[in-house]
Amino acid sequence: MTHPLLRDIALLLPPLRRLVQGRDAARAERDCLRAALEARIARLEEIATEARAEAARLAEAAAQEREAQHRRDAAARMAEGNARVEQALSLVRQEYTVLPRFGFHQPLDYETDSLPPRFGAPVLRDGEALPLPAPEDRFGYPAEDAAYLRMGAMDAAIIRQAIDRHLGPREGLALLDFGCSSGRVLRHFEAERRASGWHLHGVDIQARPIEWLRLHFPPDYTVSTGTVQPHLAYPDNSLDVIYGFSVFTHIKYLWDMWLMELRRVLKPGGLLLQTLHTETAWAFYHQHRDEDWVRRAHSPRLAEAPAMPEDWFHHGDIAVSQAFWKAETARRNWSRYLEVLELLPPQHDYSFQDMMVCRKRG
Missing domain, CATH: 3.40.50.150 (Vaccinia Virus protein VP39)
Incomplete structure (x- = not known):
């Protein structure tokens, strides 16, 4: 005759086996989810690193473009300033050296030191007593x-x-x-x-x-x-x-x-x-x-x-x-x-x- 305790233990073995199997399956699923989560976190960190690098690159490009635009603006301002200076100088030359109001004549040049001007070779023609200007x-x-x-x-x-x-x-x-x-x-x-x-x-x-x-x-x-x-x-x-x-x-x-x-x-x-x-x-x-x-x-x-x-x-x-x-x-x-x-x-x-x-x- 079987002992009642053994009989009860025998009755409990299949459920325990199922519990152990369920536990093991849960652990395996947990480990799989953990691995997937860690992979996702790693990928997100990689994406974040790439995003930070791209943001840094864009920031650098923007800074370079601002610098280039600044140089262009400065060059444009300088060109405009030079044009205004040249216009002013032109007006001054017209006023004081071309047909001035104060009695001057049109000069040989606009330099501080004037030298004999360079002319083209005079033109000599048969029958003409005097040379022609070039x-x-x-x-x-x-x-x-x-x-x-x-x-x-x-x-x-x-x-x-x-x-x-x-x-x-x-x-x-x-x-x-x-x-x-x-x-x-x-x-x-x-x-x-x-x-x-x-x-x-x-x-x-x-x-x-x-x-x-x-x-x-x-x-x-x-x-x-x-x-x-x-x-x-x-x-x-x-x-x-x-x-x-x-x-x-x-x-x-x-x-x-x-x-x-x-x-x-x-x-x-x-x-x-x-x-x-x-x-x-x-x-x-x-x-x-x-x-x-x-x-x-x-x-x-x-x-x-x-x-x-x-x-x-x-x-x-x-x-x-x-x-x-x-x-x-x-x-x-x-x-x-x-x-x-x-x-x-x-x-x-x-x-x-x-x-x-x-x-x-x-």
């Missing part, structure tokens, strides 16, 4: 030799014909080219200088062309650098003829004082010949109003009005000026200072300027 030293006049000579000769012919009409043949005539540049017109009176003893003078506010003339024209030509102030270094009543091309066309300031100064140095009965912008020039510029060389130097008013609307109109400042007169207004105003003999329309194909011919009353 094309770069013609100061805006034609670079082609034949055109340069032809234009100067036609302008000289206007002066010569007016002398013939109003003075007649003259020995030893004293003639001044007012605004002579590098002798574009003055050179064409070389025959009269040699044959008739004419005394040839030139003055210009630009120092470079005067220096060129000193180097390449005979010493009998008296040339000098003038100023924008109404003053000439000539005695009273000392010149027979004063002519100028494209000078009073650019005198906005003190034009009347200049007329009085030119009258002072003319001999009684002497001639003054000067080109002017009148209605003809206004129409010419209006026709070419869309071209850069016109827009740079002229008022928008000229582009707007096909015909000159006012009796006179002066545009610009001290550096670049354009002076226009209606023909009858110019005749009336100039006759206050000199006897007006003629106001000629443009005399050749190169010109769109009228020529005022006056005489100093005796």
